[in-house]
Amino acid sequence: MRAFDFLYYAAGSLRGHRLRTVLTLLGTAVGVAAVILLTALGEGARRYVRNEFAAVGSNLLIVLPGKIETSGAAPIFGGTPRDVTLADAEALVRRSPRVRRVAPISLGQAPVGYRERERQTTVIGSTPDLLAIRRLAVGAGRFLPDVGTERGGPVCVIGRTIQRELFRTENPLGKTLHIGDWRFRVIGVMADKGESLGMDMDDVVIIPVATGLRVFNRTSLFRILVEVRTHEQIQDARRDVIAIFMQRHEGEEDVTVITQDSVLSSLDKLLITLTFALGGIAAVSLAVAGLGVMNVMLVAVSERTSEIGLLKALGATRGQIGTAFLAEAALLSSAGGAIGLAVGYAGAGALGRIYPALPATPPPWAVVSAVVLSAGVGLIFGVVPALRASRLDPVAALGRR
Amino acid sequence: MIELQGVTRVFNVGDTQVRALDGLDLKVDPGDYLAIMGPSGSGKSTLLNILGCLDRPSSGTYRLDGREVGTLSDNDMADVRLHKIGFVFQFFHLVPRLTAQANVELPMVFAGLAPSERAKRAREALGTVGLSGRANHRPPQLSGGERQRVALARATIMGPALLLADEPTGNLDRASGREVVELLERMNARGLTLIVVTHDPELGQRARRLLRLVDGRQTNESV
Ligand SMILES: Nc1ncnc2c1ncn2[C@@H]1O[C@H](COP(=O)(O)OP(=O)(O)OP(=O)(O)O)[C@@H](O)[C@H]1O
Ligand SMILES: [Mg+2]
Numbered sequence: 001m002r003a004f005d006f007l008y009y010a011a012g013s014l015r016g017h018r019l020r021t022v023l024t025l026l027g028t029a030v031g032v033a034a035v036i037l038l039t040a041l042g043e044g045a046r047r048y049v050r051n052e053f054a055a056v057g058s059n060l061l062i063v064l065p066g067k068i069e070t071s072g073a074a075p076i077f078g079g080t081p082r083d084v085t086l087a088d089a090e091a092l093v094r095r096s097p098r099v100r101r102v103a104p105i106s107l108g109q110a111p112v113g114y115r116e117r118e119r120q121t122t123v124i125g126s127t128p129d130l131l132a133i134r135r136l137a138v139g140a141g142r143f144l145p146d147v148g149t150e151r152g153g154p155v156c157v158i159g160r161t162i163q164r165e166l167f168r169t170e171n172p173l174g175k176t177l178h179i180g181d182w183r184f185r186v187i188g189v190m191a192d193k194g195e196s197l198g199m200d201m202d203d204v205v206i207i208p209v210a211t212g213l214r215v216f217n218r219t220s221l222f223r224i225l226v227e228v229r230t231h232e233q234i235q236d237a238r239r240d241v242i243a244i245f246m247q248r249h250e251g252e253e254d255v256t257v258i259t260q261d262s263v264l265s266s267l268d269k270l271l272i273t274l275t276f277a278l279g280g281i282a283a284v285s286l287a288v289a290g291l292g293v294m295n296v297m298l299v300a301v302s303e304r305t306s307e308i309g310l311l312k313a314l315g316a317t318r319g320q321i322g323t324a325f326l327a328e329a330a331l332l333s334s335a336g337g338a339i340g341l342a343v344g345y346a347g348a349g350a351l352g353r354i355y356p357a358l359p360a361t362p363p364p365w366a367v368v369s370a371v372v373l374s375a376g377v378g379l380i381f382g383v384v385p386a387l388r389a390s391r392l393d394p395v396a397a398l399g400r401r
Numbered sequence: 402m403i404e405l406q407g408v409t410r411v412f413n414v415g416d417t418q419v420r421a422l423d424g425l426d427l428k429v430d431p432g433d434y435l436a437i438m439g440p441s442g443s444g445k446s447t448l449l450n451i452l453g454c455l456d457r458p459s460s461g462t463y464r465l466d467g468r469e470v471g472t473l474s475d476n477d478m479a480d481v482r483l484h485k486i487g488f489v490f491q492f493f494h495l496v497p498r499l500t501a502q503a504n505v506e507l508p509m510v511f512a513g514l515a516p517s518e519r520a521k522r523a524r525e526a527l528g529t530v531g532l533s534g535r536a537n538h539r540p541p542q543l544s545g546g547e548r549q550r551v552a553l554a555r556a557t558i559m560g561p562a563l564l565l566a567d568e569p570t571g572n573l574d575r576a577s578g579r580e581v582v583e584l585l586e587r588m589n590a591r592g593l594t595l596i597v598v599t600h601d602p603e604l605g606q607r608a609r610r611l612l613r614l615v616d617g618r619q620t621n622e623s624v
Contacts, residue, residue, distance in 0.1 A: 001510055001513055306494070311507065312482075313482060314508045316483075318475055318476070395456050
């Protein structure tokens, strides 16, 4: 018996039971579509995070005061670290040729007010280089003046949310803003940025870093952002930074230098695991669809008992009968898989249009395994019905009408 | 061609045993025409199933063309059915979703013949039974007599040596029954060995030989 004849026979008997065929197709299709969609979501989340990091710059080092043991989930601080100072930040640019620029950061929460309106917000102290390092943009006015790191001044740049909430329709440029008991002149408004690395960059006030330290009465910086010239130099630059700090801090390594890559890769791993988990859950629905295929095929065998008996009387072997039923099950489930694939891709595409930030494309491994699984489901769950069909006694089968 | 010796077929129903065939001896020569008659439950169909390699004797031997076939493997039995034996049933047993031509093609599908060859031979066979114009009709669109003639074309498509018919006219009116019988006899005249189970005495008399069964045993055989 030829391969085509098996398929033709299978297709013929499937056509004979439209509703049943359609329902089973649906089962497999839903399973495959679920695999595609859920893994697309997971993959989309992963890419979203990647893009976020790329937007911040992939050749970034972050220096935190204190040595953090990054082995556990919660960082453990050992001892009391020395301050990380503005002089340290300047030393980095001066002493390492691999460092292009740095942005020292001081940070605090404070009530910010304009006339009678007030709002609790994040106040970032930094230098003009923050603009380039964090890829920010100014919407109106200008950014912090380049007057040297150690010198500050009572000026500030505000985010869009602050502008909206405190100034409403007024032009904020040149107005006086209160930060705690201090008074600042607004010299610029940031362009819309939104969430970036877990911080709402629209709901901030940026002031010169030296002023920031004074306002919050700190001696140590919150962190230093270090931009390395090229991505390839990042590990060398990291060693440079640690060496410079050790020299300045009497041979003690009391800062933590995080590379963007290490943060990204641990997040990446997490999201890949998540994607696998989602895919696995969806695969369960495929297995359930397989049970549906098996059920349909068992019904088909009992419905076609006399036909099977006849085929045997005409000279069909057990193997031929079994193969024909297996072909039918495989045809059923792989057609369902094809439909599911189309639906899954369409769904992922629609998702991408609704949430452009989330690039939801199913990963190739998920697509391949969904297709293989759906065909395999037919073969695996088709075995029992096929065996039952092939073992039918032709006389008994023919006798029933 | 056919040689049965002491063939017995016992069915176990619960804890009672039914002896459908009880020590039957039978010889059929090539080209012979044998009718099998007897009351209901006398073992006629059981005998035909054993002759057609659909069933095996519980004891005794069945030699077909000199070869013991009662102990063949399932696959070898299927091969014997495919190439040596044709079946015609009382209830036609056509596949309803297949056209007349596709039904006739079925045995050739199992034999692995090419589609073009199958189509050619199937159309010829339908012509032989007078159904050239019905090749693309499905069984529900055919009369009983026409269905039985399609079944006959299918039974003989592989050029078997032996044709077994279990009450082939049992479901037909006189006229179409007659047509079917004439076709069967014409094939027999061309050398096909024909064995017919029937309740119709008239048909029984037409055969060259008549085997009467009662309770799985032969009561007489007339020539
Ligand atoms: N699969 C089976 N299981 C149990 N008993 C069976 C089976 N097949 C046949 N028999 C019994 O064997 C006996 C012979 O049956 P068979 O079908 O050969 O009779 P028959 O001569 O063809 O009858 P009919 O003229 O009604 O077709 C009957 O008593 C029947 O009940
Ligand atoms: Mg009978």
